[in-house]
Amino acid sequence: MKYKAVLFDLDGTLLNTIEDLTDSMNAALAKMGLPGRSVEECKQLVGDGLGTFVRRALPPDVCDSPEAMAKLKDLMRAEYNLRKAVKTRPYEGIHELLDALNRRGIPMAVLSNKPHDSTLAVMKQYFPRWEFRPIFGARDGIQVKPDPSGALEIARVLGLKPDEIAYVGDTNTDMQTANAAGMFAVGALWGFRTAEELRTNGAKVLIEKPLDLLRILT
Numbered sequence: 001m002k003y004k005a006v007l008f009d010l011d012g013t014l015l016n017t018i019e020d021l022t023d024s025m026n027a028a029l030a031k032m033g034l035p036g037r038s039v040e041e042c043k044q045l046v047g048d049g050l051g052t053f054v055r056r057a058l059p060p061d062v063c064d065s066p067e068a069m070a071k072l073k074d075l076m077r078a079e080y081n082l083r084k085a086v087k088t089r090p091y092e093g094i095h096e097l098l099d100a101l102n103r104r105g106i107p108m109a110v111l112s113n114k115p116h117d118s119t120l121a122v123m124k125q126y127f128p129r130w131e132f133r134p135i136f137g138a139r140d141g142i143q144v145k146p147d148p149s150g151a152l153e154i155a156r157v158l159g160l161k162p163d164e165i166a167y168v169g170d171t172n173t174d175m176q177t178a179n180a181a182g183m184f185a186v187g188a189l190w191g192f193r194t195a196e197e198l199r200t201n202g203a204k205v206l207i208e209k210p211l212d213l214l215r216i217l218t
Contacts, residue, residue, distance in 0.1 A: 003184060003217050005158050006101060007151060008132075009169035010112035010119060011046060012191030015126060018043055018129055019087040020164060021080070025057050028075035037192070043192040047171040049113040050076065053168060077115070088125055091190050093210035098130045100214055102107070110135045110155045113144045133157070146176035151183060166217060172201035186216060189196040 015102050018039055026036035037045065037057055041217030043058040054073045055063050062068040101108055110132050112119045134157050145151075155160045167178035170191020178185035179202040186197030187206040195206055196201045207213055 001104070001106065001217055003166040004160055004164040005214070006217070007109045007111055007154055007165050007167045007183065007201060009167075009171070009174045009188075010114060010122070010137075010193075012043075012109055012170035013168055013174075013188050014090060014110070015088055015090055015122060017084075017088045017122075017196075018046070018192060020083045021046055021053075023050060023082045023086070024079040025053070025076055027079040027083075027202070028072055028155040029057065029076055032052065032072060034062075046192065047113065047173045050115055069077055074176050080118065084122055085125055088122065088126070091142070091210065097210040097213060098127070100211065104217075104218065107158055108132050109187070111145065111177075112137045114138065114209065146173045146178055146180060148181035151177055151181035155181070155183075166213070168207075168213060170198075172197050175201035175203050178202070184214065185215075 005114055007012050020037045022037065022042040026041065029036050044055050050073060054069055054076060056071060093102065108130065110123060113136050113149065114139035116139045120135060123132060123135050134154060136150050136154065143149050152162065155165060162182035165183045166186055167183040168188055169184045170188040171193045175185045175187060175198055185202050185204045187203035189195055189206055191209050198206060205216060
């Protein structure tokens, strides 16, 4: 195999989480008497961690307020814990891809900017049949993507060189992370962002369907 492991992003790559994220954010904003955001807006707001999602979702006149950010962050966490599995679903073809990777004995890992506890919970709920090692969300003391620290830690856990790992993601942040870590950046066109964004931020190849990844690995 050309690449010996696959590192997946989570939101927008393995799981379509955008409606639950949008509904949770809008419920949190409503509790603060603030206007909501559309699904299309949230596709652009997510991807760089909860703190950044919160700041981007706030209206311009309060987005720099530490108090508003802290309050919305707490509310968003609580609302998402209630909704993280209401509309979320794996993308079409993901199960088939994971089965194919398992048959080939290719290790799989996950790196997300979603809080670590939420990352573990949704992975356990939606992908109980497959082994991912390791699964990392946003953790205290570790810089979130696009900082490559988490990706490089995964390479160490797998016992592989970074350039032996294909990194599959759907945002500029993912492509930047893959390149910073020295991994092969694969842009997932079924996710939240555009082909142009992925190419501009360093995607080495774009794939339209999950199973398209197999031809890259061989």
